[in-house]
Amino acid sequence: MNVDIGNALSSVASPGVSRESLERLDEQVATAHERIETGMANEEHGYEALNLPERTDPDEIRTAVDPVIDAEALLTIGIGGSSLGAATITNALESDTETVFLDNVDPEWVSSHLERLPLAETAINVVSRSGTTAETLANFLVVREAFESAGVDWTERTIVTTGDSGPLRDLAERHGLPSLLVPDGVPGRFSALSAVGMVAAAVCGHDLEALLAGAAAERETLSGSLFDCPAYAYGATTYALDQRGAGINAIMPYAESLETSAEWFAQLWAESLGKDDLGQTPVRALGVTDQHSQLQLYRAGPRDKLVTFVTTEESADRPIPTTDVEDLAYLGDATLGELRTAEFEATEASLAATGRPNVRVELEHIDEYELGGLLYGMEAACVLAGELYGVNTFEQPAVEWAKKATRGLLGGGDFAEAAAVAEKTELRVER
Numbered sequence: 001m002n003v004d005i006g007n008a009l010s011s012v013a014s015p016g017v018s019r020e021s022l023e024r025l026d027e028q029v030a031t032a033h034e035r036i037e038t039g040m041a042n043e044e045h046g047y048e049a050l051n052l053p054e055r056t057d058p059d060e061i062r063t064a065v066d067p068v069i070d071a072e073a074l075l076t077i078g079i080g081g082s083s084l085g086a087a088t089i090t091n092a093l094e095s096d097t098e099t100v101f102l103d104n105v106d107p108e109w110v111s112s113h114l115e116r117l118p119l120a121e122t123a124i125n126v127v128s129r130s131g132t133t134a135e136t137l138a139n140f141l142v143v144r145e146a147f148e149s150a151g152v153d154w155t156e157r158t159i160v161t162t163g164d165s166g167p168l169r170d171l172a173e174r175h176g177l178p179s180l181l182v183p184d185g186v187p188g189r190f191s192a193l194s195a196v197g198m199v200a201a202a203v204c205g206h207d208l209e210a211l212l213a214g215a216a217a218e219r220e221t222l223s224g225s226l227f228d229c230p231a232y233a234y235g236a237t238t239y240a241l242d243q244r245g246a247g248i249n250a251i252m253p254y255a256e257s258l259e260t261s262a263e264w265f266a267q268l269w270a271e272s273l274g275k276d277d278l279g280q281t282p283v284r285a286l287g288v289t290d291q292h293s294q295l296q297l298y299r300a301g302p303r304d305k306l307v308t309f310v311t312t313e314e315s316a317d318r319p320i321p322t323t324d325v326e327d328l329a330y331l332g333d334a335t336l337g338e339l340r341t342a343e344f345e346a347t348e349a350s351l352a353a354t355g356r357p358n359v360r361v362e363l364e365h366i367d368e369y370e371l372g373g374l375l376y377g378m379e380a381a382c383v384l385a386g387e388l389y390g391v392n393t394f395e396q397p398a399v400e401w402a403k404k405a406t407r408g409l410l411g412g413g414d415f416a417e418a419a420a421v422a423e424k425t426e427l428r429v430e431r
């Protein structure tokens with residue numbers, strides 16, 4: 001990926017960063033880079049994720065999915081880091097295999113998929129790093145039962161990706177299911193380039209080697225200066241903007257197929273950096289659609305935001321038919337792609353004209369190689385930002401609290417602390 005931070009510089013943006021302040025920040029970037037390289041070399045928790053381009057074995061993943069490679073549909077059951085990386089990849093690329101991601105535990109929605117899908121031709125991809133996540137295990141139990149009710153042997157159609165111990169690992173062993181390991185030292189939101197994200201890609205027939213090659217090329221750019229490394233340029237600039245008041249980062253890909261990448265990014269940014277009263281709030285948007293719903297705020301609301309555009313060159317395009325309606329003549333001879341590009345450029349310029357910082361992340365096109373680069377680049381940017389904030393990028397204790405409370409509510413553990421808070425804060429207004 002390439003990164004253009006020109007519209008974040010203080011000569012054009014407020015809040016903005018000056019080139020001089022970025023040069024000063026570059027000393028911290030060099031120190032952070034050394035820390036990151038040490039963490040990678042020592043295979044430390046979290047930093048190990050940046051070694052995935054060399055560690056992930058595409059053959060192992062292809063062997064595991066081989067029994068279901070002809071599936072018409074793939075049902076991935078996982079949540080957060082165990083779903084969004086895979087969804088980012090498969091939603092961005094075309095495939096004959098239909099992909100469905102069961103992350104939410106919405107009974108109507110889950111049932112609607114189970115009633116609609118051809119279960120005998122559907123593969124199940126269960127993913128949970130911990131192997132204990134309530135939503136994932138509950139959805140899996142429901143799916144299993146639906147397969148059994150339809151007379152389909154789910155054990156013939158299921159692949160499990162999880163840690164080396166835990167309930168999901170036990171279940172995989174008990175039923176002799178093909179299983180893959182979530183690599184040690186790789187937190188879920190950094191695991192897209194492992195089996196966690198790539199099983200779905202393999203079933204859909206995507207080029208795993210190209211995904212890893214794109215990531216490896218991004219890894220090659222990591223260096224001690226933000227001026228030489230797109231990922232660090234992004235991480236350092238977003239951090240510097242936050243220090244100057246841009247506490248919100250609206251990420252806005254300009255391609256329908258990249259919409260999920262904004263969801264993936266939101267988890268990466270929120271869970272990694274949101275701690276110790278620090279962090280930057282990610283907001284998901286989609287170009288051009290959200291120009292017509294959020295741009296007003298971005299251009300004229302509080303100066304507490306930056307907008308991250310993710311752009312790509314056109315691949316397939318479609319001409320806009322000419323018409324004899326005079327007011328529409330300007331569309332004649334244009335294509336949908338040209339219209340989208342014009343809308344993007346106009347939006348970028350409209351933010352710049354009112355001094356609203358924005359950053360452009362550019363992909364050459366949407367394919368495995370570029371996606372691998374985007375996933376790796378944003379992860380490296382996030383690790384760098386975490387070093388600059390001085391937070392522990394790789395933990396998420398605040399989420400664990402709610403997980404325990406959920407278990408407690410279902411009678412699966414100690415809920416006393418959460419119950420006491422819920423009791424104290426209850427304030428109902430009834431009709």
Ligand SMILES: O=P(O)(O)OC[C@H]1O[C@H](O)[C@H](O)[C@@H](O)[C@@H]1O
Nearest residue numbers: 080081082128129130133188399
């Ligand atoms: O992969 P799992 O262990 O099932 O975890 C799934 C998700 O659970 C939690 O919500 C964590 O905060 C996320 O970081 C994680 O991605």
